[in-house]
Amino acid sequence: MSGRPTPHLPSQGAELGTAAPFSPQLGDLAADTAKDGRVGVVVTLPGEGGATYHLRPPGGGPExxxxxxxSTLEPVPARPTHATLLVTDPVYDPRAKQGSVAILVHHEDGGRSEAALILTSADLERLHTQTGRMLGDSERSPGEAP
Structure with missing residues (x-):
C-alpha cells in the first residue's frame, strides 16, 4: 500500500494491514465479501436514513x-500504474536459480511502494535480449533503418 490516504478512501486513517477496523464513509469504495467482492460506492451510512450501509456500483446500477x-466490507486499494527500478544492486540466488531487483511500484493515487521483481534464469535471459534490443534502437538516429 501507499501508506497515505487515497482519494477514493477518504476515511482511511491508517495504513492497510494494521488493526484499525475499516469504517467506510460516504463516497468510499468498498468491496463486499458477501457479494463475491463486488465493489460499490457507499451512498448511505447506518443511522442516516437506514440501519445498514447502502452501496451502488461505481458506474451506477441497483443499490x-x-x-x-x-463486517463484510473491505477497503479497495489504489491500483498500481507502473513500476520503476530502484538504484540498488541486484541479487542472484544460485540455489533457487533466480534473481531479484528492487522496484518502486507507483499507484494511481500518487502513492508508491517498494517491491522485489523476481526473475528466473529464463526471465533474465529474455530481459537481457529485450533490453539489448531497446538499447540498440535508442542508439540509432531517427529515420535510420534498423
Missing part, C-alpha cells in the same frame, strides 16, 4: 445493503 458493523 445493495451491507451489515451496519461493516
Amino acid at each position: 445493495w445493503s451491507a451489515p451496519a458493523d461493516a
Whole structure:
C-alpha cells in the first residue's frame, strides 16, 4: 500500500494491514465479501436514513445493503500504474536459480511502494535480449533503418 490516504478512501486513517477496523464513509469504495467482492460506492451510512450501509456500483446500477458493523466490507486499494527500478544492486540466488531487483511500484493515487521483481534464469535471459534490443534502437538516429 501507499501508506497515505487515497482519494477514493477518504476515511482511511491508517495504513492497510494494521488493526484499525475499516469504517467506510460516504463516497468510499468498498468491496463486499458477501457479494463475491463486488465493489460499490457507499451512498448511505447506518443511522442516516437506514440501519445498514447502502452501496451502488461505481458506474451506477441497483443499490445493495451491507451489515451496519461493516463486517463484510473491505477497503479497495489504489491500483498500481507502473513500476520503476530502484538504484540498488541486484541479487542472484544460485540455489533457487533466480534473481531479484528492487522496484518502486507507483499507484494511481500518487502513492508508491517498494517491491522485489523476481526473475528466473529464463526471465533474465529474455530481459537481457529485450533490453539489448531497446538499447540498440535508442542508439540509432531517427529515420535510420534498423
